[in-house]
Amino acid sequence: NAGVMQNPRHLVRRRGQEARLRCSPMKGHSHVYWYRQLPEEGLKFMVYLQKENIIDESGMPKERFSAEFPKEGPSILRIQQVVRGDSAAYFCASSPRYGQGEMDEQYFGPGTRLTVT
Amino acid sequence: GNSVTQMEGPVTLSEEAFLTINCTYTATGYPSLFWYVQYPGEGLQLLLKATKADDKGSNKGFEATYRKETTSFHLEKGSVQVSDSAVYFCALSALKAAGNKLTFGGGTRVLVKP
Numbered sequence: 001n002a003g004v005m006q007n008p009r010h011l012v013r014r015r016g017q018e019a020r021l022r023c024s025p026m027k028g029h030s031h032v033y034w035y036r037q038l039p040e041e042g043l044k045f046m047v048y049l050q051k052e053n054i055i056d057e058s059g060m061p062k063e064r065f066s067a068e069f070p071k072e073g074p075s076i077l078r079i080q081q082v083v084r085g086d087s088a089a090y091f092c093a094s095s096p097r098y099g100q101g102e103m104d105e106q107y108f109g110p111g112t113r114l115t116v117t
Numbered sequence: 118g119n120s121v122t123q124m125e126g127p128v129t130l131s132e133e134a135f136l137t138i139n140c141t142y143t144a145t146g147y148p149s150l151f152w153y154v155q156y157p158g159e160g161l162q163l164l165l166k167a168t169k170a171d172d173k174g175s176n177k178g179f180e181a182t183y184r185k186e187t188t189s190f191h192l193e194k195g196s197v198q199v200s201d202s203a204v205y206f207c208a209l210s211a212l213k214a215a216g217n218k219l220t221f222g223g224g225t226r227v228l229v230k231p
């Protein structure tokens with residue numbers, strides 16, 4: 001059973017370009033979370049999606065950032081007009097379900113390291 | 118809101134030494150608590166978890182006990198190895214109607230020397 005897949009692993013963009021980060025959850029998982037890790041910091045929640053639905057985007061910057069998780073295909077985190085401050089590692093995690101009274105573990109991908117020059 | 122505070126690193130130890138990484142949290146309700154480990158250039162791996170007060174999570178010689186009275190979840194290992202060198206993150210998750218997003222501490226880098 002393949003784990004969470006993210007691509008690309010490394011992405012370099014010039015200021016003003018667009019960055020697209022992809023995440024394929026583990027087989028059978030329908031919940032996806034995106035986190036951002038700035039250098040030497042912990043991970044910060046960005047957005048939580050289920051298939052075709054954004055459930056919680058309270059951690060997403062209001063401008064330039066968007067996320068989707070279509071019925072078919074990977075989840076996409078899109079950053080428009082990137083700036084140097086967007087340089088970070090972006091991690092995707094998936095879980096099988098949201099359950100009452102029992103925590104569902106999140107399984108993390110290897111991350112995409114975005115560098116904005 | 119929810120928050121997690123863990124001791125800053127780096128922590129440098131000799132092989133076979135005792136390791137403790139302190140973690141305290143602030144949360145409403147009854148969160149679940151986790152320790153994740155991140156090896157260089159990799160994603161996070163779940164190390165252990167505890168879902169209710171007084172639970173002890175354990176894995177690979179690591180242990181942590183959910184202490185509600187002190188709102189703590191300190192990580193311990195009795196005898197570290199060089200292969201334990203990594204960054205360790207304490208995290209909490211509080212079930213809400215909108216999922217169980219994780220709130221992380223800032224991470225503690227551990228370096229074990231032979």
